[in-house]
Amino acid sequence: MPELPEVEITARRLDAALRGATIESAQAPGINALKTFDPPLSALAGRTIEGVGRRGKQLVVQISGGLVILVHLMSAGRLQLYDKRAGPRDRTSRLLVRIDDGRELRLREFGTRQAAWVKLLRAEELEDDEMLKTLGPEAWPQPPQDLRALLRAPRPLHTLLRDQRVIAGIGRSWVDEILWTARLSPFKRGNDLTDEDAAALRAAIIATLDGALEHYEQVVKLPIPDKLPLPLQVHRRAGEPCPRCGATIEAVHYEDYVMCYCPAEQTGGKVLKDRRLSRLLK
Numbered sequence: 001m002p003e004l005p006e007v008e009i010t011a012r013r014l015d016a017a018l019r020g021a022t023i024e025s026a027q028a029p030g031i032n033a034l035k036t037f038d039p040p041l042s043a044l045a046g047r048t049i050e051g052v053g054r055r056g057k058q059l060v061v062q063i064s065g066g067l068v069i070l071v072h073l074m075s076a077g078r079l080q081l082y083d084k085r086a087g088p089r090d091r092t093s094r095l096l097v098r099i100d101d102g103r104e105l106r107l108r109e110f111g112t113r114q115a116a117w118v119k120l121l122r123a124e125e126l127e128d129d130e131m132l133k134t135l136g137p138e139a140w141p142q143p144p145q146d147l148r149a150l151l152r153a154p155r156p157l158h159t160l161l162r163d164q165r166v167i168a169g170i171g172r173s174w175v176d177e178i179l180w181t182a183r184l185s186p187f188k189r190g191n192d193l194t195d196e197d198a199a200a201l202r203a204a205i206i207a208t209l210d211g212a213l214e215h216y217e218q219v220v221k222l223p224i225p226d227k228l229p230l231p232l233q234v235h236r237r238a239g240e241p242c243p244r245c246g247a248t249i250e251a252v253h254y255e256d257y258v259m260c261y262c263p264a265e266q267t268g269g270k271v272l273k274d275r276r277l278s279r280l281l282k
């Protein structure tokens with residue numbers, strides 16, 4: 001679930017709180033979370049955190065002496081900063097970075113799946129990381145000017161915009177909000193976009209992600225809450241009235257996510273086939 005705005009506010013908060021902090025030790029209780037072994041985690045001891053930033057949906061923690069921690073939260077991870085250390089019974093911890101003043105930076109993950117991951121890399125290895133190397137241009141703060149060229153493919157917008165190799169940062173929640181803001185059908189193909197559509201889409205990406213971040217700046221505080229208060233207007237709101245026109249928000253259910261849209265404004269009144277529903281009716 002954490003997408004560009006959630007990762008960005010996490011990076012901002014952690015950067016402000018941790019810049020200059022000295023690491024005492026680090027350990028990875030989540031046996032599968034640490035994806036690298038050289039340099040070892042013990043190399044972090046005694047080093048300083050120089051900054052925390054974001055690339056796409058990933059967090060990048062810069063460490064003195066040319067090291068960098070790359071974190072992918074996947075669908076249920078959080079990177080949180082606590083004043084006290086975790087007890088031994090905290091089963092959500094995947095990585096613990098202890099600061100010498102008693103604070104603890106903690107990668108936690110909720111649910112049963114262990115998917116969130118961490119890599120400890122040398123700074124010069126960062127750009128070669130398989131994930132970062134294939135990342136498309138950032139969706140925010142300035143999506144590419146020529147969005148029509150970027151999206152020129154016979155794939156639905158709902159898929160294209162979530163493809164991190166095409167454009168980085170957007171996922172299942174914000175894609176619904178962006179397409180609704182742009183009044184574009186989630187199934188419109190990338191290569192069917194007019195110049196006008198592309199301009200509306202670009203404006204919608206900026207406005208939607210800006211709006212989310214403005215909201216988070218007001219409400220998100222350290223340690224970074226387990227549940228982030230996503231200011232969503234259509235996503236996960238099937239059956240409710242569209243906040244703009246009052247039509248009923250419709251949904252298409254996929255195996256592990258839901259796509260929501262306003263039929264009156266996005267699909268010319270057409271209600272898209274819900275595969276789950278049609279399967280149930282068979």
Ligand SMILES: [Zn+2]
Pocket residue numbers: 242243244245246247262264265
């Ligand atoms: Zn509407």
